[in-house]
Amino acid sequence: MGKDVFEITVNILKMFVIFLMMVQAVPILVWLERRGSAFIQNRLGPNRVGPLGLLQLAADAVKFLFKEEFVPRQGVRFMYFFAPIMAMIPGALSFASLPLSVPIKIEPFQMLGQMWGPYTFAFQGYDLGIGIVFVLGISSLGVYSLLMAGWGSSNKYSLMGAVRASAQAISYELALSLSLVGILIVYGTFSFNEIVAAQTGPLTFRAFGAEHVISWLPNWGVFYQPLGALLFFSATFAEANRLPFDLPEAEGELVAGFHTEYAGFKLLMFFIGEYGHMMVASALLATFYLGGYNIPGVMPDDVLAFWQSAVGGNLASILTAVTFHLSLLLRIAILLWIFIQVRWTLPRFRYDQLMNLGWKSMLPWALFNVCVTALWVWFGHK
Amino acid sequence: MTNSGALLPVIILAALVLVFGVIIVFGTGLLGPKNTSKDPASQKVKNMPYECGLPGTEMADTKISIKFYLTAILFILFDIEIIFMYPWAIKFLDSIQDGTGGYMLGVMGVFVLLFVVGLIWEVKSKALDWN
Amino acid sequence: MSLSLNDILFYFLAGVAVLSALGVILQSNPIYCALSLALTMVSVAGLFASLSAWFVAGVQLIVYAGAVLVLFVMVLMLFDTKAEKRAFSKGIVSGFFKIASAAMIFAIAGGAASMSGDARFSKLTGIASATQSTKDLADLLFKKYLFSFEAMGALLLFIAIGAVALSRIQGGTHAD
Numbered sequence: 001m002g003k004d005v006f007e008i009t010v011n012i013l014k015m016f017v018i019f020l021m022m023v024q025a026v027p028i029l030v031w032l033e034r035r036g037s038a039f040i041q042n043r044l045g046p047n048r049v050g051p052l053g054l055l056q057l058a059a060d061a062v063k064f065l066f067k068e069e070f071v072p073r074q075g076v077r078f079m080y081f082f083a084p085i086m087a088m089i090p091g092a093l094s095f096a097s098l099p100l101s102v103p104i105k106i107e108p109f110q111m112l113g114q115m116w117g118p119y120t121f122a123f124q125g126y127d128l129g130i131g132i133v134f135v136l137g138i139s140s141l142g143v144y145s146l147l148m149a150g151w152g153s154s155n156k157y158s159l160m161g162a163v164r165a166s167a168q169a170i171s172y173e174l175a176l177s178l179s180l181v182g183i184l185i186v187y188g189t190f191s192f193n194e195i196v197a198a199q200t201g202p203l204t205f206r207a208f209g210a211e212h213v214i215s216w217l218p219n220w221g222v223f224y225q226p227l228g229a230l231l232f233f234s235a236t237f238a239e240a241n242r243l244p245f246d247l248p249e250a251e252g253e254l255v256a257g258f259h260t261e262y263a264g265f266k267l268l269m270f271f272i273g274e275y276g277h278m279m280v281a282s283a284l285l286a287t288f289y290l291g292g293y294n295i296p297g298v299m300p301d302d303v304l305a306f307w308q309s310a311v312g313g314n315l316a317s318i319l320t321a322v323t324f325h326l327s328l329l330l331r332i333a334i335l336l337w338i339f340i341q342v343r344w345t346l347p348r349f350r351y352d353q354l355m356n357l358g359w360k361s362m363l364p365w366a367l368f369n370v371c372v373t374a375l376w377v378w379f380g381h382k
Numbered sequence: 383m384t385n386s387g388a389l390l391p392v393i394i395l396a397a398l399v400l401v402f403g404v405i406i407v408f409g410t411g412l413l414g415p416k417n418t419s420k421d422p423a424s425q426k427v428k429n430m431p432y433e434c435g436l437p438g439t440e441m442a443d444t445k446i447s448i449k450f451y452l453t454a455i456l457f458i459l460f461d462i463e464i465i466f467m468y469p470w471a472i473k474f475l476d477s478i479q480d481g482t483g484g485y486m487l488g489v490m491g492v493f494v495l496l497f498v499v500g501l502i503w504e505v506k507s508k509a510l511d512w513n
Numbered sequence: 514m515s516l517s518l519n520d521i522l523f524y525f526l527a528g529v530a531v532l533s534a535l536g537v538i539l540q541s542n543p544i545y546c547a548l549s550l551a552l553t554m555v556s557v558a559g560l561f562a563s564l565s566a567w568f569v570a571g572v573q574l575i576v577y578a579g580a581v582l583v584l585f586v587m588v589l590m591l592f593d594t595k596a597e598k599r600a601f602s603k604g605i606v607s608g609f610f611k612i613a614s615a616a617m618i619f620a621i622a623g624g625a626a627s628m629s630g631d632a633r634f635s636k637l638t639g640i641a642s643a644t645q646s647t648k649d650l651a652d653l654l655f656k657k658y659l660f661s662f663e664a665m666g667a668l669l670l671f672i673a674i675g676a677v678a679l680s681r682i683q684g685g686t687h688a689d
Contacts, residue, residue: 015395019402069411079544085403092399093392126391128562129643133468133571137558140579144551144586151544151590159590166587167450170457170580177464177575184471189644190568265410269403352512355453359510363460364501370467371494374474378487381478389562390522448680450591454584455676459669461580465572466662469651472644489655489662496666500673509677 010121018096018125026268026275027057029336036337037344067264072154079152084262084269086145091276094135096125098283099192101293101325102300105317123321124192131190135284136177139239143169145273146258153261161257164351165241171358172238178366179231182373183288186224195221196292200299206380218296222289227369229289231362236281238358240274242343282335286328293328300324452509463497522563530556531622538614547585554578567643568650 031046031054038045046053071080101123108118128134143166150162187195203217205224222229259270286292295303303323307316349357470490477486504510533556536549554577561570654662 011391012394015391015398019395019398023402065410066414067410068414068416081407085400085407088403089396089399093395096391096395125395126388128388128392128567130567130571130647131643133568133575137571137574137579140575140583141555143579143583144548147583147586147590148548163450163587163591166583167453170461170583171453173579174457174460174464177461178467181464181467181471184468185474188472188475190468190472190647191642191644194644264414265406269406355510355512360505367494367498367501370471374487374490377474378478378483381475382483389559390518393522393525393559451584451588452676452680454580454587456673458576458580458584459673459676462576463666463669465575466654466666469568469647469654473648473651473655476648486655489659492663493666496663496670500670503670503674504677507677509680 006119010119014121015096015125019092022092022095022276022279023272025279026272027061029275029278029340030060030271031057032337033340033343036340040341040344061268064265064268070261070263072261076152076154079148080261081152081266083145083149083152084266084273086148087142087270087273088276090138090142090145091273091280093138094280095276095283097128097131097134097192098280098287099124099127099196099292100283100328101321104321106314109314123325127191127193129191131192131195132180132184132284132288133190135280136173136180139277139280140170140173142239142273142277145270149258149262149270153258155261158258158260161260165258168238168241168354168358171355172235172362175231175358175362175366176235176239178363179228179235179369180288181366181370182225182228183221185370185373185377186221192287192292196287196294199291200294202297218291218294220289220291225289225369225373227365228373229285231366231369232288233281233285235358235362236277236285237339237342238354240277240281240339242274242278242339278336278339279332282332282339283328285335286331290331293324295324295327449512456504456509459500460497463493463500466493519563523560526556526559526563530560531618534618535615538611538618543589544586547582547589550585551578551582554582565643565646568647 034056035045035047035053046056049055049059071077099122103123104119104121106119106121146162146165146169150159150165153159183195184190187198189195199219199221201219203214203219203223205212217223259267262270294300300320304316304320307319307323310316311319467490470486474483474486477483530553533549533552537546537553540546540549554573558570558573558578561567561573
């Protein structure tokens, strides 16, 4: 029984840690966004509070907590309050289903006069085996948050912003889910873990019935699916309502879109949702196309062997997991920076251009990608 | 036999986010300063929905283009078609190995053809044009 | 009688599904009805998942909760539903429909309960991984039920054409 308690405790703690990781990353990303945009625009950005302005985050959080609460008089209270909570759920649930590193294997050990172990702790919230279908399903619930916020505020700007946002989100969801079909054809599985495991080693592919190896390239999905990766990445910008797809918040026309009536921490919760979405998108892109947590040119066993020779025992397993986790985090950080850079570089689309891009350009290209991938795999393996 | 154990963490995390959200949403309402003005007009104006200087009309005349509904309907249709490609996509590699790859390719070819015909028709009929 | 984890989870999900389904018919505000229906769909997806039908659960989330009900909510939010609200909260006709639909729910629930011990519904033995069970589903879908599958593709095409044609019609109650 003691075993079970320990295992369950660790699993629940993992949930806390993953959720807190997501929440904690938001102020850092906000700081990065403000400083980064300032440097892009030849300004300094917040640099007074603490070193590099880093304590600005703490000051902001306190300010958010102690803001006076405004509730629109004719608003629908339940929806008004529930929308920001709903905004955080898709990001948190999807992020927890992603594998963040290799599993930690703990050998049996003695503690409190009892034998514990052996355990295997996966470095992910939960492994449902269904992987991407779960993430797509949970992400599609994000639209409710927008619609509830728009309707609950009883403000026409909010409502129009919400309708635009949801029409945009569902349009790009098509291109998003279709661009992943290519990856599914190539790997033949839904499971994130299997997809990541398939991306170890040098680039190996089958063409014209023979196997080819290119030893100086890692075996990443992006080399099989360059078009799919591009479409997926573009669609995630629209899904996260980021510039150049931030029509729902077009200040010139809609004040602030669906969150016009929100202030203080409730507004921040929408941002947790948005940044959570960005993190999930970056992690998904890394998992499908950039080798997941793999380190190019290094096999997982090599890292374990290195740490075992250095420290040995259970610590080696933990350090291996941390090493691979850092390798994934580096990718996520780079992709997040691209998100920020794009936001401050590109101008906004017009709404008809946005819809045209989603339906008339990205959807056909994603379909083309599926056909080409299917034929390529068919001729390669026949 | 059921397999609920795998689902439990999902529910735990959802509950965690809900609890966190509820505490924050209602906690910040208690922490912040209150509008203590006795004047009912002040209360009323402060809690009015935002409007650029005019008295708010508050949704009474909000009209939304039918394009949005059309987009949502077409989204459902294409979404169903795409979700049918998923089981096919993960089965395809196995099918090639057990010799039914050409058959599977034909099956999906017909389906994709219908998809493409639908998409071309939508574009030609200007149902996807926003002006 | 002790409840296992599976039982607790099942009763929780089933309870949420039934309560939110009741909410659909008992609430007078159509938007809350639609949101309750969305919650029903999510908990039904949970029930599918607890039966290891992972892909069906995912489809339930993506198609029903994420697409069909989004359309419902969008439509309801954008029309002025005051007249509908009145019509559905008072009157003999709406009362009749409420009683009838509540009776239907209880009949289905009773039927399900009485059939739950039926030997025809054998318990699942041996559960494959989510990917494997989806591959089995693909086998059935693209071989045994091939005609239904392609016919459905054609049907979706006709629906798309019909929806666009309908949206073109001028006139009706909401014409400009």
